[in-house]
Amino acid sequence: MGASIIDAHAHVFRPAAVFPRGVDQLAPADRDAPVEDLLELMGRNGVDAAVLVPLDAHDAYVARVLAEYPKTFAAIAVATSSELRVGGARGVESLQARRDRFGFHGLRTQWLGEPGHSVTDSPALPILRYLAEEGLLLWTYLPPDQLPLLPEVVRELPELRVVLNHLGFCPHDMWVDEHRRPRFDNPFPESTVRQVLRLSEAGGVHLMVSGQYALSTQEPPYPDLFQVTRRFAESYGPQRLVWASDYPWTRDVPGYRALLDIVPAALPDLDADDLAWVLGGTARTLFPHLAGEPTSDTTIPPP
Numbered sequence: 001m002g003a004s005i006i007d008a009h010a011h012v013f014r015p016a017a018v019f020p021r022g023v024d025q026l027a028p029a030d031r032d033a034p035v036e037d038l039l040e041l042m043g044r045n046g047v048d049a050a051v052l053v054p055l056d057a058h059d060a061y062v063a064r065v066l067a068e069y070p071k072t073f074a075a076i077a078v079a080t081s082s083e084l085r086v087g088g089a090r091g092v093e094s095l096q097a098r099r100d101r102f103g104f105h106g107l108r109t110q111w112l113g114e115p116g117h118s119v120t121d122s123p124a125l126p127i128l129r130y131l132a133e134e135g136l137l138l139w140t141y142l143p144p145d146q147l148p149l150l151p152e153v154v155r156e157l158p159e160l161r162v163v164l165n166h167l168g169f170c171p172h173d174m175w176v177d178e179h180r181r182p183r184f185d186n187p188f189p190e191s192t193v194r195q196v197l198r199l200s201e202a203g204g205v206h207l208m209v210s211g212q213y214a215l216s217t218q219e220p221p222y223p224d225l226f227q228v229t230r231r232f233a234e235s236y237g238p239q240r241l242v243w244a245s246d247y248p249w250t251r252d253v254p255g256y257r258a259l260l261d262i263v264p265a266a267l268p269d270l271d272a273d274d275l276a277w278v279l280g281g282t283a284r285t286l287f288p289h290l291a292g293e294p295t296s297d298t299t300i301p302p303p
Helices: 035-044 060-068 081-086 088-101 125-134 147-156 190-199 223-236 251-266 272-286
Strands: 006-010 049-052 073-078 106-109 137-140 162-164 205-209 241-243
Touching: 006 241, 006 272, 035 049, 035 251, 049 060, 049 272, 060 073, 073 088, 081 088, 088 125, 106 125, 125 137, 125 147, 147 162, 147 190, 162 190, 190 223, 205 223, 205 251, 205 272, 223 241, 223 251, 241 251, 241 272, 251 272
Parallel strands: 006 049, 049 073, 073 106, 106 137, 137 162, 162 205, 205 241
Antiparallel strands: none
C-alpha cells in the first residue's frame, strides 16, 4: 500500500461505570467501544491512524488512549457550554487546564455565539482566537442557527483552520435507528448546501466526507448523496477533504470496510493522487504527527 489512510473522526469510549461519560439513547451506560476494537478494524482494513473525538467533555479515556498510542491517534476535545458562554479569560483558562491534562489537537463545538449577533461580541471569541494562535483546529458540528455565524469567524480569524463535520450538514432532530445509529431527516436543504459551498472560499475550511449512513435514505454507497457530495468536492478540492468512519456507530451496519469504499463510489473522477489526499493526505496536513506521506499510489487494500 502507498500513503497512509487516516480515519479522521471516530469515537472510542467505555461503559459509564468504567470511565465516566454522558449517557443518552445513543450511548447508554453499558455501551462499549474500546480502542482495541477500533485498532483491530483499522488493521484489517489498512487504516494507519485515526482522530478520536470523545462523546462529550469527559475525555479521560481518550486522553489515556492518546498517551498510549501517540503516533497512531490524534484527539479533539469537546467544548463545554460554560467554556464557550462564560468566555473571556476564564473560558480560555479552563481550556488550557484541560489541554495540560489532555494534549488535544482541536476543539469540537456546536455553538459560536448568539444567532443574529456579531461574532465579535460572542463570549466564545477568545477561545476561537486561542485555537487560531495555538494552531489548534476548530471541529464544527453546527446546528442550523449556528452555521451562518461561521463565515464571520473565518473572516475575523483567517489563520484558523476549520473542519466541517459530516459533509457540513446541520444536526437537528436526531433519532436513533434500529442499528443503534444516529439518524437525521432532510439533511441538505439548499440553503445549507449554499452556505457550505460559500465557506469553501476560505482556504482554511476543510470538509469531512463522512456521516452518509445517518443522512441517506438508501443503502451503501448511498447514491442519493452523490450529487451533493460531488458539488462539495468540486468546490473544496481533494486537498481540503478528509475521509472518516464515524466509528462505532458504523461498526456493524454498514461495516467499517463499506465506509472506505464510499469515497471512490461517490467521487469516481478522483485520480490516484486525489484519492490519496482524501483518504489520508489531507488529514496528515492537519495532524502532522500521524504516520505516512501522501503519494501517488494510495490504494484501498482488498477485503
